[in-house]
Amino acid sequence: MNSVNIEFFGYFAAILTTAAFLPQLIKTLKTKKAEDVSLLTLIMFICGVSFWILYGFKISSSPILIANIITLILNLFILISKVFYSKKI
Amino acid sequence: MNSVNIEFFGYFAAILTTAAFLPQLIKTLKTKKAEDVSLLTLIMFICGVSFWILYGFKISSSPILIANIITLILNLFILISKVFYSKKI
Numbered sequence: 001m002n003s004v005n006i007e008f009f010g011y012f013a014a015i016l017t018t019a020a021f022l023p024q025l026i027k028t029l030k031t032k033k034a035e036d037v038s039l040l041t042l043i044m045f046i047c048g049v050s051f052w053i054l055y056g057f058k059i060s061s062s063p064i065l066i067a068n069i070i071t072l073i074l075n076l077f078i079l080i081s082k083v084f085y086s087k088k089i
Numbered sequence: 090m091n092s093v094n095i096e097f098f099g100y101f102a103a104i105l106t107t108a109a110f111l112p113q114l115i116k117t118l119k120t121k122k123a124e125d126v127s128l129l130t131l132i133m134f135i136c137g138v139s140f141w142i143l144y145g146f147k148i149s150s151s152p153i154l155i156a157n158i159i160t161l162i163l164n165l166f167i168l169i170s171k172v173f174y175s176k177k178i
Contacts, residue, residue: 009144016137023129036125040112048105055098055152063144064153 007063014067021074025081034082042079046072096152103156110163114170123171131168135161 028034049072056064117123138161145153 006144006147009140009147013137013140013144016133016140018137020130020133020137023133024127027127027130028125031125034125036116036120036123038113038116041109041116044105044109044112048102048107048109051098051102051105055095055102058095058098059150061148 010061010063014063018067018070018074021071021078025074025078028078028081028085032085034078034085037078037082039079039082042075042082046075046079049075099150099152103152107156107159107163110160110167114163114167117167117170117174121174123167123174126167126171128168128171131164131171135164135168138164 024037028037049068052064052068053072056062056068113126117126138157141153141157142161145151145157
């Protein structure tokens, strides 16, 4: 299997695991609550994704780099929404 | 920076983004609900993680491979718990 096909797996994985957080953000904004979403999960995941960005940069992997930057942004928005709506109750 | 240090970033990222789903699973099992957790997010994430496993295998990256296999298992348990508890109501 050539490198183009290998990169395809990476990009497809990247698109799915990145876009996956969009329905969660939309759901949180619509229902105005994310009580059941673990705060610790969000914090640990955001820290981990930041290290994936460093790793992706070091091994020069574009799929890892791009995917994790967008994943980081989406999860930061989910975290902010969760904290914002939990304080409103 | 040598390859040992680069691998450290990968493994640290892997431990964090993998272990991150444990608090979510524990929270779901304790509260017996995951109503606010998006079903579409879980399904898309599980599909994406499966492709990361393929990508990690192809580029021979142990951190990507190990992390995503455990992430897959934890998210499958979260998905099963969510569906199970939603049907009990």
